[in-house]
Amino acid sequence: MNFLDKSLDELAQQGWSIADNLLPSSLSLALLQQAQQRWQNQCFHAAAIGREKKQHLNKKIRGDSICWLQPNDCDPTSQQFLAWAQDIQEALNQAFFLGLRRFECHFARYAPGAGYAKHIDQHQHTGFRKISMVLYLNPAWQADLGGELVIYDPESSDEIIANVIPEMGRLVLFRSDSVPHAVLPCHAVRWSLAGWFRNDSDIL
Numbered sequence: 001m002n003f004l005d006k007s008l009d010e011l012a013q014q015g016w017s018i019a020d021n022l023l024p025s026s027l028s029l030a031l032l033q034q035a036q037q038r039w040q041n042q043c044f045h046a047a048a049i050g051r052e053k054k055q056h057l058n059k060k061i062r063g064d065s066i067c068w069l070q071p072n073d074c075d076p077t078s079q080q081f082l083a084w085a086q087d088i089q090e091a092l093n094q095a096f097f098l099g100l101r102r103f104e105c106h107f108a109r110y111a112p113g114a115g116y117a118k119h120i121d122q123h124q125h126t127g128f129r130k131i132s133m134v135l136y137l138n139p140a141w142q143a144d145l146g147g148e149l150v151i152y153d154p155e156s157s158d159e160i161i162a163n164v165i166p167e168m169g170r171l172v173l174f175r176s177d178s179v180p181h182a183v184l185p186c187h188a189v190r191w192s193l194a195g196w197f198r199n200d201s202d203i204l
């Protein structure tokens, strides 16, 4: 069984999966450099919660800054990642018949002290986000730096079922509709790439 099959199997069994070897490590490193360059070029903005007219900022709930990857207008490294995500999308469709049609993603930067309170990723009233993906981009992250992704039991959302250290190259996949999760406040800058496989066709 290859690494991807194992992840898809876990996703089917438990609704989430963690893998350290799905993406070539040279690509993860290049993505970190790309994120840092975009940060220096001031391409990030504070992340909001909710969607469209209901969007608002609330740093107590969500403290990261983000920079979306635009599929038609991005650097070769990001394009390489989007092509890779396309393959994952096809594998997800073959395994689960989800009818996924597109992938949206953004770099995220959590400054020291920032976190993200417990939530699920599917937006209220629209069910387009089906599978969430987070790729971590932090070389040699130490456990005492906080910033873990906490995954809660979909059946009993007070119960923690996994604590994920945001280590370089680690990739988490989970169901967007049912898996509650949170980012604990971090004590150093925390970089990641978060994305969603969706079953609608285009940006509004």
Ligand SMILES: O=C(O)CCC(=O)C(=O)O
Pocket: 108, 116, 121, 134, 148, 149, 181, 182, 183, 192, 194
């Ligand atoms: O960075 C993470 O570990 C999770 C981020 C997240 O939950 C989100 O962006 O919706």
Ligand SMILES: [Fe+2]
Pocket: 119, 120, 121, 181
């Ligand atoms: Fe999330």
